Amino acid sequence: MTLATSAAQETPERTERPTAVITGIGVAAPNGLGTEQWWQATLSGASGIGPVVDYDASRYPSRLVGRIAGFDAAEHIPGRLLPQTDRVTRLALVAGAEALSDADADPAELAGQDGYGEYGCGVVTSNATGGFEFTHREIRKLWTQGPQQVSVYESFAWFYAVNTGQLSIRHKLRGPSGVLVSEQAGGLDAIGQSRRTLRQGVKLSLTGGMDSSLDPWGLVSHLASGRLSRSDDPATAYLPFDTRAAGQVPGEGGAMLVLEEETAARARGARVYGEIAGYAATFSPRPGSGRPPGLERAARLALADSGLPVEAVDVVFADAAGLPVADDEEAAALRSLFGPYGVPVTAPKTLTGRLYGGGAPLDVAAALLALRDGVIPPTAGIDRPVPEHRLDLVRGAPRDAPLRTALVLARGHGGFNAAVVVRSARAA
Amino acid sequence: MTITLNDLVRVLTECAGADEDVALTAQKLDVPFTDLGYDSLALLETAALMKQRFGATLTDEDVTEIETPREFLDRVNHAAAQAA
The missing domain is CATH 3.40.47.10 (Thiolase/Chalcone synthase)
Structure with a gap:
C-alpha cells in the first residue's frame, strides 16, 4: 500500500474533490457596469436605486428599481446577436466576457490544450425571470398584429437557459452546462452545480447569474409577489434588518465568475481570487x-x-x-x-x-x-x-x-x- | 417587381443583425448562409418578413432547403410571381 492511498483513506472525501477556485469576475450592476466600477461604488455607498425612467410608472404602486443606466448593448455585443437577445442576455454576455478576460482565459484556445479537450470548459448560470422585455414586445405583436409578426427568436430569447446557451456558443463552452432556477437562491445553486462539474473532469466553468425584468410587464409581475416596497425614497425603500423594513426594490444585473479546478488554474498561471470551499x-x-x-x-x-x-x-x-x-x-x-x-x-x-x-x-x-x-x-x-x-x-x-x-x-x-x-x- | 439582393440584405440585417466582417455582397451570392453566419432561424425570420413586405410566401420546407443567397432570391421571386 502506498502513502497516497493511506492518505486517501484518512480523508476520503477531500482527496476525491478538486479544489474549485475563482479566477475571473465580471459584473453588471445598477451601481456599476464592470467589476472595479461596481466595487468602488459599493465601498463608497453609491446607490443604483432610483425611479423608473424608461416609461411612465406613476400609476404603479411601486416605482423604484435598480436599473443599469446607460447600458448600450451595441457597444458590447456583435450586431448579429442584437435581434435575438433580450436585455438580460446582453448583460450576461457582457459580464461573461469580462469574467473570462479577467481570468485571462479563452476557452476556445484551452480546448486545444492537454487536459482540457473540447468538453473541458462549461457554463452554468442562474436566472429567475427569463427574457421579459423581449417577450413583452413579441407578445404584444401577437395580440395586436397576429402570430406571423412574432419574432422567431422569441422561441428561445424568453427562456431561463438562454444566457447559458448564448455564452456557450459565444465562448465555445461545450462541456457540462446548465441553468438553475430557484429565484434569489439560484445564483448560489449555479455556483454549486458549476463546482460539481469540476468533479466530473471539467477544468473551467463559467458560472454566476443574471436577471433583468424591469419593463412594464416585468415590474407588474414583481408587484404580484406582494414583496415590493411602496416607498418613493431611494435611500430608504429597501431597509433589511431596520425597524422601518417594508419591502424590496427589484433590480437588474448580476455577476459572472470563472470557476476553475485549482491545479489547472495554477498550471496556466491564473490569478486566484479565492476558493468556493463549501x-x-x-x-x-x-x-x-x-x-x-x-x-x-x-x-x-x-x-x-x-x-x-x-x-x-x-x-x-x-x-x-x-x-x-x-x-x-x-x-x-x-x-x-x-x-x-x-x-x-x-x-x-x-x-x-x-x-x-x-x-x-x-x-x-x-x-x-x-x-x-x-x-x-x-x-x-x-x-x-x-x-x-x-x-x-x-x-x-x-x-x-x-x-x-x-x-x-x-x-x-x-x-x-x-x-x-x-x-x-x-x-x- | 423583382426582389433584389439589396432587398435581401436589408431584410436579413433587420431580422438577424449586421456583421461587418461577413457582409453579404454580389460576390457572395453562392456562399452558403451558414458560412455567412446566418442559421436556420435567421432564414425563417427573413422569410416571414419577406412575406410581410413582398407577399412572397416561402414554406418552411423551402427555407430548410435553401442554402445560398442566390437560391433564396430564386425561390422568393418565384413565389412572388405566383402570388401576383
Missing part, C-alpha cells in the same frame, strides 16, 4: 408547518462541506430580505450560528435592490473582493437596526478587517435556501 442548499417547510426555516441548516451544511468550523467565518453576506418576518428569521439563524453580535454581517445589495438570479453571484463577487482588499462593504441606509436582531451590522462606512472566510446566504421565494463558503486562496 456549498449547500435546503428547502424550507411550508409556512405554518411549525418546523423551522431551512436557512440555518443550509449554512451549517455549507460549513460542514468546507470542513471549516463556524468560528472560521469572518463576515456574512446576508440574504437581507427587507421583509420583517424574513429578516427576523435570518437574524435568528445568524444568532444561532454565531451568537449575538457574533460576526460582522453586511448586505451591499441595499445599493442595487434584489437581483433575483443575479443577486447571490454579485454577493460572492463582493465576498471575493472583500477578502482581497481586507474590507467589508457596508449595508446602506440602515439607521435603526431592529434591536432584537442583535446583529453586528456593518453600516454607514466600509470596515477594515483581516478576512479569510466569508459566508454568503441566499433565499429564493418558494422556500429555497442556499449558502456558499468563500475562502481566501492559499499561497501558490
Whole structure:
C-alpha cells in the first residue's frame, strides 16, 4: 500500500474533490457596469436605486428599481446577436466576457490544450425571470398584429437557459452546462452545480447569474409577489434588518465568475481570487408547518462541506430580505450560528435592490473582493437596526478587517435556501 | 417587381443583425448562409418578413432547403410571381 492511498483513506472525501477556485469576475450592476466600477461604488455607498425612467410608472404602486443606466448593448455585443437577445442576455454576455478576460482565459484556445479537450470548459448560470422585455414586445405583436409578426427568436430569447446557451456558443463552452432556477437562491445553486462539474473532469466553468425584468410587464409581475416596497425614497425603500423594513426594490444585473479546478488554474498561471470551499442548499417547510426555516441548516451544511468550523467565518453576506418576518428569521439563524453580535454581517445589495438570479453571484463577487482588499462593504441606509436582531451590522462606512472566510446566504421565494463558503486562496 | 439582393440584405440585417466582417455582397451570392453566419432561424425570420413586405410566401420546407443567397432570391421571386 502506498502513502497516497493511506492518505486517501484518512480523508476520503477531500482527496476525491478538486479544489474549485475563482479566477475571473465580471459584473453588471445598477451601481456599476464592470467589476472595479461596481466595487468602488459599493465601498463608497453609491446607490443604483432610483425611479423608473424608461416609461411612465406613476400609476404603479411601486416605482423604484435598480436599473443599469446607460447600458448600450451595441457597444458590447456583435450586431448579429442584437435581434435575438433580450436585455438580460446582453448583460450576461457582457459580464461573461469580462469574467473570462479577467481570468485571462479563452476557452476556445484551452480546448486545444492537454487536459482540457473540447468538453473541458462549461457554463452554468442562474436566472429567475427569463427574457421579459423581449417577450413583452413579441407578445404584444401577437395580440395586436397576429402570430406571423412574432419574432422567431422569441422561441428561445424568453427562456431561463438562454444566457447559458448564448455564452456557450459565444465562448465555445461545450462541456457540462446548465441553468438553475430557484429565484434569489439560484445564483448560489449555479455556483454549486458549476463546482460539481469540476468533479466530473471539467477544468473551467463559467458560472454566476443574471436577471433583468424591469419593463412594464416585468415590474407588474414583481408587484404580484406582494414583496415590493411602496416607498418613493431611494435611500430608504429597501431597509433589511431596520425597524422601518417594508419591502424590496427589484433590480437588474448580476455577476459572472470563472470557476476553475485549482491545479489547472495554477498550471496556466491564473490569478486566484479565492476558493468556493463549501456549498449547500435546503428547502424550507411550508409556512405554518411549525418546523423551522431551512436557512440555518443550509449554512451549517455549507460549513460542514468546507470542513471549516463556524468560528472560521469572518463576515456574512446576508440574504437581507427587507421583509420583517424574513429578516427576523435570518437574524435568528445568524444568532444561532454565531451568537449575538457574533460576526460582522453586511448586505451591499441595499445599493442595487434584489437581483433575483443575479443577486447571490454579485454577493460572492463582493465576498471575493472583500477578502482581497481586507474590507467589508457596508449595508446602506440602515439607521435603526431592529434591536432584537442583535446583529453586528456593518453600516454607514466600509470596515477594515483581516478576512479569510466569508459566508454568503441566499433565499429564493418558494422556500429555497442556499449558502456558499468563500475562502481566501492559499499561497501558490 | 423583382426582389433584389439589396432587398435581401436589408431584410436579413433587420431580422438577424449586421456583421461587418461577413457582409453579404454580389460576390457572395453562392456562399452558403451558414458560412455567412446566418442559421436556420435567421432564414425563417427573413422569410416571414419577406412575406410581410413582398407577399412572397416561402414554406418552411423551402427555407430548410435553401442554402445560398442566390437560391433564396430564386425561390422568393418565384413565389412572388405566383402570388401576383
